Each structure stands twice: as structure tokens, then as C-alpha cells.
Amino acid sequence: MGPVDENRIARSVIPSTNSLVDNARLFALVNIAAADAIIAGFDSKYTYNLWRPYHAIRLADTTSNPGTVPDPAWNSLFLPPRFQEYMSNHATVTSAFMTILASLLGDTHTFTLAAPGYPGFTWSFNKFSDAIAQVKEAVSGRYSFPQLLQRGPNSGHGRGNYVGANFLMPAQTTFTQITNSPIATDPASSLAVPGRISTTVASWTCSSAIMASMAPRDQRFLSKQR
Numbered sequence: 001m002g003p004v005d006e007n008r009i010a011r012s013v014i015p016s017t018n019s020l021v022d023n024a025r026l027f028a029l030v031n032i033a034a035a036d037a038i039i040a041g042f043d044s045k046y047t048y049n050l051w052r053p054y055h056a057i058r059l060a061d062t063t064s065n066p067g068t069v070p071d072p073a074w075n076s077l078f079l080p081p082r083f084q085e086y087m088s089n090h091a092t093v094t095s096a097f098m099t100i101l102a103s104l105l106g107d108t109h110t111f112t113l114a115a116p117g118y119p120g121f122t123w124s125f126n127k128f129s130d131a132i133a134q135v136k137e138a139v140s141g142r143y144s145f146p147q148l149l150q151r152g153p154n155s156g157h158g159r160g161n162y163v164g165a166n167f168l169m170p171a172q173t174t175f176t177q178i179t180n181s182p183i184a185t186d187p188a189s190s191l192a193v194p195g196r197i198s199t200t201v202a203s204w205t206c207s208s209a210i211m212a213s214m215a216p217r218d219q220r221f222l223s224k225q226r
Contacts, residue, residue: 080143091152099160
């Protein structure tokens with residue numbers, strides 16, 4: 001499951017009354033948030049370089065802890081991703097994406113997510129916030145540590161709210177930040193959540209020629225200069 005699949009969901013739930021400009025803004029925001037989330041996720045992974053349960057259990061005798069016993073036959077229920085454990089990219093990206101959709105379209109929408117790598121395996125939801133809550137269930141596939149799964153949703157949710165409140169703002173409209181998310185308070189941990197909002201999209205400007213060719217309704221969606 002990733003941004004490509006979640007973009008399909010966005011296309012399925014956008015109102016038929018949306019204008020081209022409304023839709024362009026929505027897809028720009030969800031993908032800016034998703035890009036920032038994936039940057040933060042990999043930044044975290046290569047900063048902490050934590051192994052997954054698959055390796056931690058099979059190679060338990062390679063640590064300095066004499067109390068751990070390896071189980072070479074142990075396996076996860078799904079093929080674990082071939083990169084480090086912390087922070088969960090799936091949780092971070094999905095949370096950022098769904099936070100933007102909930103803020104722009106309202107939380108209550110029915111949709112189905114499908115994973116191309118697992119044909120016939122789908123998840124159906126009635127709310128965007130339900131999809132955020134579901135990403136914590138990666139522990140049921142046994143490829144992530146349960147105590148670390150909270151970090152990704154927290155990071156993605158925060159990034160979604162930040163991007164929505166600071167980028168591509170309509171001239172006379174405010175972005176409704178999602179505060180009633182099912183995400184719990186981030187538990188105390190010695191692991192900080194690294195990452196930052198990328199500066200790739202520092203500002204959105206429009207030349208006077210393009211500005212002159214735009215209808216007044218479309219001009220109101222130009223972002224404030226940052």
C-alpha cells in the first residue's frame with residue numbers, strides 16, 4: 001500500500017461539484033504531505049538503523065543481551081519490507097495523506113484500499129481516520145514492533161496538518177486541522193522523531209501573464225508567497 005493506491009482513493013471520493021482548480025489543489029496538498037512523510041520516514045530509518053522482528057528474533061544470540069534466545073524458524077505473516085524498522089513509512093505516509101483528505105472533504109467517506117502485491121486482499125473503511133487507525137495493525141502481520149507503530153501515525157498526522165495549514169492556501173479560506181484523530185498521545189521513548197518539512201516546495205508563485213489569463217475564481221487558490 002502506498003501513495004499510488006491512496007491517490008486512487010482520493011479520485012474515488014472527490015465531490016463531482018469540485019472544479020479543476022479544487023481538484024488540482026487537493027492532489028497537490030496530499031502529495032506534498034506524502035512526500036514530506038516519506039522523507040521523514042527514511043531519514044529516521046537511516047538515523048536509527050533498527051532491525052525488524054524478523055531479524056531480531058532469528059539473530060537474538062548476536063546481541064549483548066544474554067537473556068535473549070534466538071528462534072531461527074520464526075517468520076512474519078507477511079514479507080517484511082527490505083529496509084529498517086523505524087519509523088514506519090506506511091504509517092507515516094498514510095496518516096499524512098488521510099489527514100489532508102479528512103480536512104478538505106470531511107472525515108466520513110466509504111472507500112476500499114487494495115494492495116497490488118496481495119491480489120484479493122483489501123481493506124474497506126467508512127472514515128479516513130479509520131484508515132489512520134488501521135496502520136497500527138501492522139503488528140498483526142508481525143513485521144513491526146508494536147511499541148514503535150505509534151510514531152509513524154503521529155508524524156504523518158502532524159505533517160498533514162502542517163502542510164494543509166501552510167501551503168496553497170485559498171486567499172479567504174482557512175485549513176481545518178484534524179484534532180479528533182484516533183491517534184493516541186505519543187508514548188514516552190528515548191527515540192526522538194526526526195524529520196522536517198521539506199523545503200522542496202518553498203513557495204508557489206505565478207507570472208503576471210498566467211495570472212492575467214486566470215479566472216477570478218481560480219486566482220483565489222494561489223498560495224501566499226512564503
